[in-house]
Amino acid sequence: MSLPAFIAALDLLAADAPARIGAAVDLEAWTEVRNALVGRQSGRLTDIMAGLGALAKEDRREAGQRANSVKVAIEEALAHRHAELAAAAPKSGSSFDLSMPARGRWKGAVHPVSLVIDEVIEIFRELGFTIALGPEAEHAWYNFGALNFPDDHPAMDLHDTLYLGDGQVLRTHTSPVQVRTLQQYPPPVRVLAPGNVYRRDFFDPSHAPMFAQIEGLVVDEGVSFADLKATLSHFARRFFGSTTQTRFRPSYFPFTEPSAEMDVQCGVCSGSGCSVCKQSGWIEILGAGMVHPAVLEAAGLDSERFTGWAFGMGPARTAISRHGIPDIRILYDADVRFLDQFTR
Amino acid sequence: MNLSHEWLARFVPHGRDAAAVRHLITAHVATVEGFERLRADLSSFVVARVVESEKIPDTKLSWNKVDDGSGTVLEVVCGAPNVTVGATYPFARAGTMMPAGFTIEKKKIRGFTSNGMLCSARELGLGEEHDGILALETSAAPGTALLDVLPLGDVRLTVDVLPNRPDLLSHLGVAREISALTGTALQRPAELTALASVGVVPVRGEDRVQVAGLSVRIDDVGDCPQYGAAIVTGLTVGPSPDWLRACVEAVGGRSINNIVDATNYLLHGFGQPMHAFDATKIGGGTIVVRRGRAGETLVTLDGTERRLDATMLVIADATAPIALAGVIGGRASEVTSATTTVVLEVALFAPGVVRATRRRAGLSTDASYRFERGIDPAAVAEQLALGAALLAHLGGGRVDALLHAGAAPSARATVRVRPARVALVLGETIGGDEILRLLESLGFACAPGADGAFDVTPPSWRHDVTREVDLIEEVARLRGFDRLPDVLKGVRPGTVPDHPLFATYRRVRDALVAEGLHEVRPLPFTSGHPAGAAAAELVRVMNPLADDEPFLRRSVLDTLARRAEFNLNRMQGDVRLFEVGTTFVARGTALPLEAQHVGLLVMGARRPVHFSEAQPPAFDAWDAKALASTLATAAFPGAEITLVPAATPVLWQVRAGEIVVGEVRQLTLDAPVWAKPAFGVELVLGEVSSTPIAAPGHHAHGTVTSRSRADAPVRYRALPVTPAAEFDLALLVPDAVAASQVEEVLRSVSGPQLERCELFDEFRGAGVPVGTRSLAWRLTFRHPERTLREKEIEGRRTLLLKTLEAQLGVRPRTA
């Protein structure tokens, strides 16, 4: 080691030491700082001094003097700080109050609607479903035509649509992902498609112009309505509890035939009727049905060879009833006092 | 669609109560959403049990103790002779409004307090029986609502009829289903069995037909395949009989007069819309079914003057329109109390033109709702005769003539159903005879075909049945979805890989939740002005919900900034939000470029209050930089993440490898003075392709490639066995030189034996020349195989200082 390097190291230590000593907030920290600076085992001054022997003989005297003056300055500063801390420290030895709170850390939270989506995905992943995604700005053909919506028909009135022009819409459901997936991948197909969908519904306590939906799709040879019923009932028992009763009602979606809606027995009144279930004893959970042959044909599949089933559900509805949220708009506001209720 | 339980039972005497009908229809046909007892005036009456009773001397009265389920036994004075201890009776508590219009009050009778009234049938409006109070045959507990134990009066069932089943938009339609489900034969309602036959033969024609006093002409039978008209004379317009009034009110309507009520009765009863014109108001005795003309107007029954045009279908007389076809009549030709001759219109208008007309008019009616969805084309003639007969019957007049223009509906194509296909689609074998029985019960005509299949002709009212799968649905629902097995079967795994953006979402969400941030799911609409976005790149919604937010966002931070302001308005200054969401950039006439972004926003305290510090520090740019680095590492695992200083308002550009994936910025919010600065990070996670996969009717299966993991696995490096050597460099760095430049020199000069290079101090002030700052690095070196010699270390140090001075003008700091 050269003399300039030795001196530079000392200079740096001298420059750095006062701030470090000043930063010691209690006696414990002071001890750590002292050990780091001038400790015999691993102090920086000790490390530098170890290099003294490697210096040329004629340089050692100057180096030693410089080192000593740095050492004196550091020790003075340490003593001064020790006095300050000792004065401030509590006198009694048993004053360390272990009941005081831990140092805080903000907790994050997953949005309640995402929590529902997570749970749904988890259950269907056990059954071999994978995740497909599609665009929110869609061609009208994927959103309507391919899904067997008749042109200019009252069925279209069920989907109050936000239009982008040029035959483009904000998708009104996640079902376009069915057609995209079937065009891209050959059967067997077992997918879930979570995503946001849009309707021209004004914000009110139970409606929103955009909301999450989860689509499910199974297409293979020999897939039947009984499979739909068994799988969705299994889902309901996993999601709502092993004794959950389900009921399937006839319904209508242009892209499924037969179409059904699945209810689960109202958990509040156990089916006897209450205000939560509008006296029906049942809570609507999802719409489902056998994929309409016209949809398979739109995706270029042989509808005689392949059959399939599909479902769609709105996780916001489930989140609202699960958490007792009175107004759907709260889910969109991003009020931190609401979000904080879901920390984990 | 409102249905009267009693009216239904007159079509199909099924013998079930309304609750059973509700379940039957919901399980097999369409969901019954509403169930309303029409004797709501009895809703506050309860079942009560008499527990003690004694005569009040010298009166007909008795003094009773009554259990009404309230927990307190009430004293009640009663004048009826049949009070029996232990029996239950309808009870009106003090405060109950009686059907007759007076309120029961607590009062003293002969010195005895009476807290309510035990009621007779007459007092409840249930008949004339008033010899005594009404003994209930029920085991229901005291306090049970009377209407729950005594189904009194009619029940209104509200059925959610979906667009594929317009045949259910009448009592007849739902009665057909109940008949099929219960095996009870359909019949004509009793109120119609007494009608006299109209006694005239309809005059028929193709697109025009004429009798004395009235001619009908259809301009385009495509718009109006059938038009029937009846002339009924000698009528007296007046109030409706009780049965008709009850029908109209049971479905939620208001009784107007016998003529109008009759048309409403037939609409709700049979699904055929009808309209009655005052015959004297039809100019020239001429009815023309034609398109409207620009410049024409019509004042409709609701008093609104409507402009007409050629997209609309109208009924006109010799000179002017008198009704919007299939939607609403005109005021000028309305039936009034002075009307004696009526022209009753019973027509079939094409769904498309009625839809266009009512949309243009901005008015949907019971009639347009049914025409738009499709009525039974084979029923028009019969409904014309029935309507005419009913009007004549109710108004005391007679049917002068029936006119019917148009062609008979064409025969329905047959649909083949194969029992093997039924079994395949439903997952259970259903015998051919059962399929046959189910379909025939609903009016499907089935002829045996080859291989056990049936060639099925749907009834004229079922427009929705055109394919085999439609018949399979009929079989499934009539038989009952609940009868299908509920057994999970083994499946083949799918071919579709997870979308990569899904895994990315989960990773970034986990990382940010761990950092204490809240996930949000806000609306993506914006006013469009922030960040100086080029107008051509903004995606505009043609029919936005709010005129001030017509655009789709280009940036998630834009949305998060508005959400932060929302919180500031609610005095919440500690805000830590993130969203993984979609952004849109216009691409001319193509679909927008759609990308998944993650955005985060932090503002306010960096951690919760703790006694160890007076106040937690606020988030600053360095926190944002750290969050950006954490986020980018989670989003792009395996990629080298660098944050490059950038021009304001951007602080840093975030790079993954060589690709710019996002930025860190300080945000400008509409914030109160007490708010702390807000910082934001936004990264592009990936594009969501909206390119069509294949042409309609085709697929692109050949192009599938399996995905392999993108990032290279971590390679093991041998653990160090040699000691490290470290030294510090305190440097005077001119203000024009960035720390990153110094660090780049340190790394490049030091070579591969540099293990760590850590900036540990920044200092300005005493001893540091103006225009410079002191920065100090600690460098750690290690040779993989041997201990580094002092000389080697010293040589590096010298070389570093020399290079720094030469390249950047950076010199060592001395004490």
Ligand SMILES: [Zn+2]
């Ligand atoms: Zn309930």
